Amino acid sequence: MQSIEQENKTLESSLQPLIEKLWKGHLFGAENHRSAIISHYLHSNKIVYKKNAIQYGKEMINGHFAEKMNDKIAEEALQYIIRYNDQIIPFQNPSKPEFTFIDLFAGVGGFRLALQSLQGECIFSSEWDKMAQRTYYANFGEIPFGDITKEETRKWVPEKFDLLCGGFPCQPFSIAGVSKKNSLGRKHGFEDEKQGNLFFHVAKIIEEKRPKAFFLENVKNLVSHDKGNTFKVIKETLEELGYTFYSKVLNGKHFVPQHRERTFMVGFDKKVFKGEEQFSFPELPLPERRIKEILENRADPKYTLSDKLWDYLQGYARKHKEKGNGFGFGLVDLNGISRTMSARYYKDGAEILIPQKDKNPRRLTVREAARLQGYPDNFVIDKVSMNQAYKQFGNSVVVPLIRAIGEQIVEVLKKTPVKKSRK
Structure with missing residues (x-):
């Protein structure tokens, strides 16, 4: 009778050809919900993923152990399919998280890295680029879900979380403002299917899930993009959803030896904070870094x-x-700072x-x-x-700047008003 260790070696050996095939392209991509669910289950052990993770594992290893493909074997096979080993993942969720967040347009995880260091737990991630997914998985133990515009991806967004964050792509809007659409009796923003703009998918999630706060990043020129129309629609949409809206252009040179200006947007749910939260963007230190320090x-x-x-x-x-x-x-x-690194x-x-x-x-x-x-x-x-x-680092955020803004957001979240119970 084989020991458990021998059985596992037999299982891994039998699955090896399939695993190699999957890793050449089938685990990553815009429509990768099967592998994303499996990796999220292995990393978090949350029951919400278990049933689907096991089912997808069975589908992936169809033809292997067909005569005894029960749930137990399928679940054991998952860690081999995804090559999951939590002992070699460098950036784990905190053991005692103080808030939860989701990571949209995640790239390689700049937002996640910063917010986890503030004791935040990431409970959902999404990134469509398959190469960025590989780097993200190597560092955080999760393969991000793919295209957030797909229903199969959106349905896995959790019902409750404290903070939505992400750097969405900047795209033009066809009509100048939400309120103008309202006056014309037309659907506005994310309800207008003709828009096809990624921002409205973010807004839709905010409307449906009602996080306590959002934290968004974009290029410096967002405020002037499309003659200011883009920024106006973003601001109006989020405010009409019942959130306060703070924005500021900040430069990463205060933390790294690089001139990198970006627009940051933060908002809090008025139903929770009544518009009375004490939030301000951080006072940034004087630039002190020199390029030679990172060489x-x-x-x-x-x-x-x-x-x-x-x-x-x-x-x-x-x-x-x-x-x-x-x-x-x-x-x-070498004693100064660099230009902005691009993709x-x-x-x-x-x-x-x-x-x-x-x-x-x-x-x-x-x-x-x-x-x-x-x-x-x-x-x-x-x-x-x-x-x-x-490409990945050219598209990334400046991690310590995200952390500095995140500190200010977390301070507000810690002061979430307690609902008074009715007697």
């Missing part, structure tokens, strides 16, 4: 620009300088180049790119290609 001692030669690329960038800069334009590469002052950094690294003695300049290493956004050195960065990693 590795030795960078792999692969990051050094080739003669061909360096000649091209210099020629491109000269051409635009002659025309009076400011376009060109950004050779950083296109993988193409040539032109906006942030590190000077080298007697050599062509080089790009940031992937680890340096992570540090430039405030990620700690134990953040896992090697589950995707170098180019994908550059």
Whole structure:
């Protein structure tokens, strides 16, 4: 009779070909609810996921152990399918959480990293990009659900949580404002199916689930986007849902050696706080970081620009300088800060180049790119290609800035008014 350990080795060995196939593409993507549910179940052990996780496990391993495919075997197989091991996950939810949040448009988890450090428990995550999902899973033990516009994803959003957070993409609106639609007797915002705008999916979740607060991030130019119409609709929509609305453009340079301005929006449910919450954006420290502080001692030669690329960038800069334009590469002052890193950094690294003695300049290493956004050195960065990693950190938030704003939000949440019971 086989021991439990032997049975597990037999199970893992038999499933190995299937596991390799799944990891090549079937576990990640915009419509990945099966693997997302399995990983959320393994990570949280919450009963709400169990039935579906086991059923999806059976579906995935169809043909293996077909003669004895019971729930017990299917559940044991889940950890092998997802390769789950909570002992190697670097960023776990706190053991005694003080508030709950959901992580939308999660990227690689900048919001989550900041809010978990404030004793927040993430109870749902969503990110459609399959490569970002891989990095997120390696660090937090959960494969985020995919496309939030899909009903199969939205139905797994929990009924109760304290804070909704995320950096949604900026898109134009076709009609100038919610109130104008109301005056025309038309459906407004998220109820207008013709809009197709991702913000309205966020608003729909806020309306249905009524979190105590929201915390949103977007590009600096959101306030002027589409002649100010985009920002106006966002503000009006959230206010009409019964939330206060605070916004401010803040710069990540106060925490990392990078000029990075972003628009932040925070709001609190008036039904809970009566509009009397004491919230303000944080007073930011004077910038003190220098780019040389985040550099590795030795960078792999692969990051050094080739003669061909360096000649091209210099020629491109000269051409635009002659025309009076400011376009060109950004050779950083090691005692200063860098330009804003973008998702296109993988193409040539032109906006942030590190000077080298007697050599062509080089790009940031992937680890340096992570540090430039405030990620700690134990953040896992090697589950995707170098180019994908550059995209991920170029799209990310500045983690310590998110934490500083989060501290102010959490202070308000801690003072949630207690409902008086009727006698």
